[in-house]
Amino acid sequence: MDRNPYVINVFNSEQQEKFLSTMAEMGILASEEYHYRKYPYNELYIIDLANKTFRRIDKSDDTRAMIHTGIRVIWVDDFIKEVATCSKPERVWKKIYRQDGTLAYEGFTENGMPHGAGKAYFPDGGTYQEGIFGEKGLLSGVEYYDNGQVRFDGILKYHYHYGPNYPVYGRCYYRDGRLMHDGQFKIKFVGSLGYPTVDEPKDYGTIAPGDRPRY
Numbered sequence: 001m002d003r004n005p006y007v008i009n010v011f012n013s014e015q016q017e018k019f020l021s022t023m024a025e026m027g028i029l030a031s032e033e034y035h036y037r038k039y040p041y042n043e044l045y046i047i048d049l050a051n052k053t054f055r056r057i058d059k060s061d062d063t064r065a066m067i068h069t070g071i072r073v074i075w076v077d078d079f080i081k082e083v084a085t086c087s088k089p090e091r092v093w094k095k096i097y098r099q100d101g102t103l104a105y106e107g108f109t110e111n112g113m114p115h116g117a118g119k120a121y122f123p124d125g126g127t128y129q130e131g132i133f134g135e136k137g138l139l140s141g142v143e144y145y146d147n148g149q150v151r152f153d154g155i156l157k158y159h160y161h162y163g164p165n166y167p168v169y170g171r172c173y174y175r176d177g178r179l180m181h182d183g184q185f186k187i188k189f190v191g192s193l194g195y196p197t198v199d200e201p202k203d204y205g206t207i208a209p210g211d212r213p214r215y
Helices: 014-025 076-085
Strands: 005-012 042-049 053-058 071-076 091-097 103-110 114-122 127-134 135-143 148-156 166-172 179-182 187-188 195-200
Touching: 005 014, 005 076, 014 076, 053 076, 071 076, 091 114, 166 195
Parallel strands: 005 071
Antiparallel strands: 005 042, 042 053, 091 103, 103 114, 114 127, 127 135, 135 148, 148 166, 166 179, 187 195
């Protein structure tokens, strides 16, 4: 999947009708089944402006086509603004520093935030993550412990709700380099907001370490 399609998050009936009206104004008409959905907040819309088509997917689907690309999932109002002004965010390479002057990230960005290929750093300068970044952090690549040992190498899934992206497939290691797990990860969602935690492997620990870089 390239940078042409937009992925739109529809979170209520009002936003859904606003989105469909915008599509109609652009000559992209929807069939009746797309109108008045009972639970539109369970859906995403993928729009291909070049071919004037769009399709609906459920947020619970494992949309692997988007995992490696860093494609943004944006709100309806943001999509309308970009289309109306043709102001698609420019992807630029830059360095992002913390308030104390230490380097937090170097790589591609959109709107001043990590987006695309890049590398994140611990405050002491050691590599924390490297790979493909999206709206909420790393989407595919490698994460390290603060001692330089690889912690995780694989694919993470964009988390549409509260909490960070979470690992779905790959290898993870203990701090001493021993292999902990190789393959699919089992995730559970805790609390009323559905915060993701790793259920298997049991020793993985928190998804976002407390000393992770802040951008």
